[in-house]
Amino acid sequence: DAGITQSPRHKVTETGTPVTLRCHQTENHRYMYWYRQDPGHGLRLIHYSYGVKDTDKGEVSDGYSVSRSKTEDFLLTLESATSSQTSVYFCAISESTGANVLTFGAGSRLTVL
Amino acid sequence: AQSVSQHNHHVILSEAASLELGCNYSYGGTVNLFWYVQYPGQHLQLLLKYFSGDPLVKGIKGFEAEFIKSKFSFNLRKPSVQWSDTAEYFCAVNPTGANNLFFGTGTRLTVIP
Numbered sequence: 001d002a003g004i005t006q007s008p009r010h011k012v013t014e015t016g017t018p019v020t021l022r023c024h025q026t027e028n029h030r031y032m033y034w035y036r037q038d039p040g041h042g043l044r045l046i047h048y049s050y051g052v053k054d055t056d057k058g059e060v061s062d063g064y065s066v067s068r069s070k071t072e073d074f075l076l077t078l079e080s081a082t083s084s085q086t087s088v089y090f091c092a093i094s095e096s097t098g099a100n101v102l103t104f105g106a107g108s109r110l111t112v113l
Numbered sequence: 114a115q116s117v118s119q120h121n122h123h124v125i126l127s128e129a130a131s132l133e134l135g136c137n138y139s140y141g142g143t144v145n146l147f148w149y150v151q152y153p154g155q156h157l158q159l160l161l162k163y164f165s166g167d168p169l170v171k172g173i174k175g176f177e178a179e180f181i182k183s184k185f186s187f188n189l190r191k192p193s194v195q196w197s198d199t200a201e202y203f204c205a206v207n208p209t210g211a212n213n214l215f216f217g218t219g220t221r222l223t224v225i226p
Contacts, residue, residue: 031212042119042203042216043157050212058213090156101147102214104156 003027004105006091012111019078021108023091025071031094032074033058033102034066036087043090049074081112117206119217126194127225134189134220136204143209146187148178149216152200160202163187174198196226 003026013019023032031050035043035058045058047066055066063085065077078085088109092102118137126132138144148160161172168180178189187204204217 033213035216040218042117042218044216045213048212056212101159101162102157104158106156 004091004093004103006089006105006108008108009106010109012113013081014113015082016080019081019110019112021076021089021091021110023074023076023105025074025091025093027093027095027103028071029093029095029103030071031096032068033092033094034064034074034076035090035092036060036085037090037107038087046076046089078110081110083112086110086112117204117215117217119202119204119220121220122218123221123223125223125225128196129193130224132189132191132194132198132222134202134204134222136187136189136217138185138187138204138206138215140185140206140208140215145207145209146178146180147205147207147214148172148176148187148189149203149205150200151203151219157203160189194222194224196224198222199224 005024007022033048034046037043044060046064049055049068067075088107090107091105094102116139120135146163149157150160151157161170163170163180171177176191180187201219201221203219205214207214
């Protein structure tokens with residue numbers, strides 16, 4: 001997967017519990033993204049990062065936070081998971097913005113009961 | 114609201130049939146355009162991209178797309194589909210200056226042997 005590892009790949013959790021998804025890259029790309037994929041909605045951007053400690057919100061950021069303390073790691077946290085956050089989460093990386101050719105990870109399937 | 118529209122939600126074709134999937138966007142100004150493909154159980158992969166120049170772009174596996182600026186369209190085509198083309202296809206737009214790719218809702222293609 002072009003040097004992108006997402007963990008965990010599958011997780012089942014209960015409403016109200018915190019969840020953290022990890023994206024690790026070995027490409028040394030500056031830009032990292034978290035998307036969620038839902039039927040009928042395609043992919044929607046949650047948060048993205050344009051460098052260490054530099055992050056910004058995407059289209060559907062409510063209920064999510066992110067952190068990037070190292071170039072290679074981008075964490076997505078659901079502080080208190082809800083059933084509406086049941087989804088497949090994809091991490092993506094890009095060497096530069098503008099052109100925005102994204103390379104995607106394998107995805108993390110999260111089920112919130 | 115600005116958006117990316119894929120009007121075909123599910124297309125079913127027999128092998129050797131020709132394919133055209135529609136994509137329209139509503140962003141003004143200069144845009145970069147992409148088609149991504151997601152094979153069953155896999156992550157998204159870049160199929161082709163358009164940044165500038167010849168509006169007819171050729172991608173992998175015999176796919177091509179044509180950018181028609183006046184119609185705000187970037188339709189995907191393949192003259193003869195194969196069973197292995199069964200997948201979900203996403204059109205994506207990067208407006209110049211934006212740090213994000215905006216995705217359409219996807220078109221599921223089923224090719225019958």
